[in-house]
Amino acid sequence: MSTLFARLRERAVEIHVEEHLRLRLERGDRLRVKLGLDPTAPDLHIGHLVVLDTLRIFQDEGHKVVVIIGDYTGLIGDPSGRSETRPMLTEEQIAANAETYFKQLDLVLDRAKIEVRHNSEWLAKMTAADVLRLMANATLQQVLQREDFADRLKQGSPIGAHEVLYPFNQAYDSVAVHADVEIGGTDQLFNLLFGREIQKAYGQEPQDVAVFPLLEGTDGVQKMGKSLGNYIGLTEPPEEIYGKTMKIPDQLIEKYVRLVSDLSSEDQERVLAMKPRDAKAALAFQLVKRLHGEEAARRAEVDFDTKFRRREIPEDIPEKRIATASDLSGALVETGLARSRGDARRLIQQDGVRINGEKVGLDSVLADGDVLQAGKRSFVRIRLG
């Protein structure tokens, strides 16, 4: 069995068609591996490393990573609810966003070896008749299986009729670049399989598909996402990446280590055998090292340790879940650090309350993972929601 296939099978949640992909890799085919990017939201986070590392594995074994900049919808504008033609992004904006993407991809992939395509190349040339023929290759019922469509139908939330086109466009990208493999998160399974169907309809051998786990955010509850505030961005400063990693709940350590540390199996086991606080430190060091280099990782580690020692925050702190982040007095009562709201307010006014070692006022807002401190010796790590 090829090493690449073994590593894929170890990481992936599902592979379609596993046997087909195994055979192609064994016989030494040079495969075209598709990655589609939406240039309207160019920020990547460490959750994306799951897929990027997989692409790197393909690239290292001589396969061709084909990155598709999905500029088509951006160029014509999202037409929802508008009768006029209004481009959402100019070509310059799309180029700038694509550049932002590539700076992040560079952290993992060898950019010189990537084939870059824009889907306006083929989608903008389509006529209405081409669209009709494209859409005739699937039933509406198939399209409505897509999770976000199914959910919105169930909830009665509107689906723009034009949105039905999007999975077809994305699938047709696989036809246009002759993709052999497409990979993504488990939430992309429908789209990736739909690419297979459309390739078949256009007489192509369908791509194999592999989907990978989604990384929970630093809150340990929801999928990592910028709008959820539980996010470690690939381009964040070393101290931020280190500090946010130190805040993740203990039960996420193994998933982060296995999915995005880029450590060897032996090193992973070594880290996972440590006490939680030390395992997080090793993971935080490794993440900063991957994204900013070893020197930056060392500095971030020293910086973090110094701050925590200076602030005399102990290593093992009990976690408490609270209902709202914006009610500091309430949080002090809820976590047991104060006996009453009056007591809590007095403590704060007497400079006796700290968040992550810094003195705070009545209006301060808590974030998930913050260390809330009352007096010298009472500490609680905050979990929200």
Added chain:
Amino acid sequence: MSTLFARLRERAVEIHVEEHLRLRLERGDRLRVKLGLDPTAPDLHIGHLVVLDTLRIFQDEGHKVVVIIGDYTGLIGDPSGRSETRPMLTEEQIAANAETYFKQLDLVLDRAKIEVRHNSEWLAKMTAADVLRLMANATLQQVLQREDFADRLKQGSPIGAHEVLYPFNQAYDSVAVHADVEIGGTDQLFNLLFGREIQKAYGQEPQDVAVFPLLEGTDGVQKMGKSLGNYIGLTEPPEEIYGKTMKIPDQLIEKYVRLVSDLSSEDQERVLAMKPRDAKAALAFQLVKRLHGEEAARRAEVDFDTKFRRREIPEDIPEKRIATASDLSGALVETGLARSRGDARRLIQQDGVRINGEKVGLDSVLADGDVLQAGKRSFVRIRLG
């Protein structure tokens, strides 16, 4: 109140927006009245007279009837389940089918005054981006309210994803020709109202819409349709039209007289006061007269009477409903004309069984409305299903 509006309100099942249309007619606007035709199925039947007569009323008062030949889908081919480009109809075939249509429209409308348009004029020029912008003007949920979509979803019958485009194309036709009014059968209500929405999205005043009753077929059960065999075609020979009309169930007489006879109100009342057999004869005469002229109507009447007198078929015959048309022996037993299958077979073999006065064999198949006769004096009118 304008006469035209009064006649519309008398005939229509629903008018949207009634008050708006009334005002426009009262102030003497010259309206553009849209009729869309599908050139892949150019045969019209007397059920279509409900709408054609209404168009004639508009035409007679100086409004412009705009006929749209829906050649676009025909020219690019119905793409369902095909990956190749295969035109279903050539331009010559579409022109020939359109000509067939116009020969039939000529029976009611003044062709010289019709504005004829082909929707490929505007739909073939659309780009994929135009399609996306067009579709963005409605939600998928709105489109799925269309009765045939809703039914197929409920039954689990496939809907081609490209079929979602059809109501948009049809609605955009109203934009392209600046329709003020669109009329159709009650089964077209969704499409006609959808035209209003799309016109609004493109900054046009939305068309008013009027829908008219669907005529039941000669079986008195289903809507008239060629594939259902319960059909009186506009171009059928006089004797066929006359004979088929004489076979309709008594309870349909009033609807036929009111909807498609083109008789004045007084003449309608006069006919409806007659005995059923005479009312049918008057209706049959009138239908042939409208479609083939008075001379042909007279000949068809004489021909029918002679045949029935010669065959000694009485005027009032009991009706019997039977389960299957292709089992003559069974039908004889089911209707009480024979005591057993053996008895039925003997009767047939001895030339004692007739359908509409003609001797028949064991393999003969019955049609709805046929007169089945055993011996000299036993008659039954067959109703199927």
